[in-house]
Amino acid sequence: MNTQSLSTGTAWAETGDLRALMMRAAGIRDAHWGRTVTYSRKAFVPLTNMCRDTCGYCTFVKHPESPEANIMTPEQVLATAQKGEREGCKELLFSLGEKPELRYEKARKGLEKIGYSRLTDYLRDMCELVLAETSLLPHVNAGTLTDDEIDVLRPVSASMGMMLETVSRRLTRKGQPHYACPDKVPVQRLRTLERAGQKQVPFTTGLLIGIGETFAERIEALHAINDAHARHGHIQEVIIQNFQRKPDIEMANHPEPALEDMLRTIAAARIILAPEISLQAPPNLSARHIAYLEAGINDWGGISPVTIDFINPQHEWPEIRALASSCTGAGFDLRERLTVYPRYLTGDSGFINPGVLARAAGMAQENGLARDQRHIGETA
Ligand SMILES: O=c1nc2n(C[C@H](O)[C@H](O)[C@H](O)CO)c3cc(O)ccc3cc-2c(=O)[nH]1
Ligand SMILES: C[C@H]1O[C@@H](n2cnc3c(N)ncnc32)[C@H](O)[C@@H]1O
Numbered sequence: 001m002n003t004q005s006l007s008t009g010t011a012w013a014e015t016g017d018l019r020a021l022m023m024r025a026a027g028i029r030d031a032h033w034g035r036t037v038t039y040s041r042k043a044f045v046p047l048t049n050m051c052r053d054t055c056g057y058c059t060f061v062k063h064p065e066s067p068e069a070n071i072m073t074p075e076q077v078l079a080t081a082q083k084g085e086r087e088g089c090k091e092l093l094f095s096l097g098e099k100p101e102l103r104y105e106k107a108r109k110g111l112e113k114i115g116y117s118r119l120t121d122y123l124r125d126m127c128e129l130v131l132a133e134t135s136l137l138p139h140v141n142a143g144t145l146t147d148d149e150i151d152v153l154r155p156v157s158a159s160m161g162m163m164l165e166t167v168s169r170r171l172t173r174k175g176q177p178h179y180a181c182p183d184k185v186p187v188q189r190l191r192t193l194e195r196a197g198q199k200q201v202p203f204t205t206g207l208l209i210g211i212g213e214t215f216a217e218r219i220e221a222l223h224a225i226n227d228a229h230a231r232h233g234h235i236q237e238v239i240i241q242n243f244q245r246k247p248d249i250e251m252a253n254h255p256e257p258a259l260e261d262m263l264r265t266i267a268a269a270r271i272i273l274a275p276e277i278s279l280q281a282p283p284n285l286s287a288r289h290i291a292y293l294e295a296g297i298n299d300w301g302g303i304s305p306v307t308i309d310f311i312n313p314q315h316e317w318p319e320i321r322a323l324a325s326s327c328t329g330a331g332f333d334l335r336e337r338l339t340v341y342p343r344y345l346t347g348d349s350g351f352i353n354p355g356v357l358a359r360a361a362g363m364a365q366e367n368g369l370a371r372d373q374r375h376i377g378e379t380a
């Protein structure tokens with residue numbers, strides 16, 4: 001816990017000298033993670049774009065009446081997974097809308113047609129299919145989860161995640177991005193974080209920057225994440241994601257966060273969070289990724305050689321070799337990692353279902369990812 005932030009409010013990060021702040025954060029990163037920056041080679045499966053929420057920034061979601069609304073078939077899921085496998089992916093990222101069947105008759109019918117009454121059960125079976133038919137490790141990003149949903153998904157996934165995004169209740173009011181989004185009520189997000197910890201799921205979370213939150217609210221969110229981690233040890237990584245403007249969203253005219261704002265938030269995150277929590281910012285969202293390294297990140301998240309980023313489709317993934325050479329230019333080695341971090345892969349960690357753990361630990365050993373991840377130049 002950073003006591004300075006508690007005793008002097010947020011001015012130390014919000015208005016203090018930016019260079020000094022970044023250097024302090026980079027020092028913490030260097031001490032724990034060295035000059036290595038990682039990524040996970042993944043294939044992306046947007047299992048469904050139907051969702052009971054209507055976040056003002058989301059371009060991914062489609063109304064069930066829209067001709068673009070869909071649920072991927074098992075054949076489509078498997079085809080994407082196999083394509084990923086052929087390209088050397090080790091992670092299968094399921095990212096999807098939340099509980100559409102609870103709001104829309106049409107979504108309920110769509111699920112019924114394929115034999116399910118609940119999206120989570122279909123997701124579970126698709127994770128199982130990927131485990132049975134490919135070598136990939138499923139990572140589940142399905143938003144808020146109940147105790148029961150975590151129990152259902154835990155045996156068939158290596159790790160899970162949910163962006164906390166914000167702790168601001170103000171953003172759920174009319175006219176705000178989280179208005180009428182039951183899964184974006186901060187207390188529900190915080191409960192999911194806590195449940196994942198209680199159930200020992202290696203967990204990814206993060207902040208969405210620039211949707212109307214104050215700097216103080218970001219600091220509050222970082223402390224909430226760190227406190228949950230202090231209780232359970234389950235937070236493997238925190239993503240600092242900038243809001244991306246797109247023409248087809250409610251927030252089409254909302255400004256994107258400035259680079260300085262991102263850098264201050266990244267540095268504050270590195271200072272507040274326990275050092276073993278990996279700090280991630282997406283490379284495809286900004287041409288400014290070198291500055292993110294200088295502000296203290298050590299990870300780029302999942303990068304796909306086979307699928308587009310369905311959440312921010314206007315941005316292409318950086319070609320992995322090109323990213324490697326720009327990292328080298330900045331004094332960093334780009335290395336691959338698994339979706340789940342090495343500290344959860346010991347037999348007695350208590351995290352991860354034993355079958356999936358055995359597979360992940362085997363993959364880590366085989367590929368030299370158990371500790372110090374493999375250098376990109378040796379793999380490509
Ligand atoms: O390509 C993306 N991957 C996203 N990922 C995936 C992430 O890049 C990697 O899959 C994880 O780092 C695990 O390796 C998320 C995972 C979560 O658990 C929670 C939120 C996200 C958000 C994104 C995202 O916006 N775009
Ligand atoms: C998977 C994650 O993607 C994030 N997400 C959704 N829409 C956007 C956007 N326009 N810009 C940046 N991030 C976004 C949400 O925070 C979600 O949790």
Ligand code: SF4
Pocket residue numbers: 051052053054055058059060061096097098143183
């Ligand atoms: S961001 Fe997630 S929860 Fe919000 S509308 Fe899009 S899919 Fe649904």
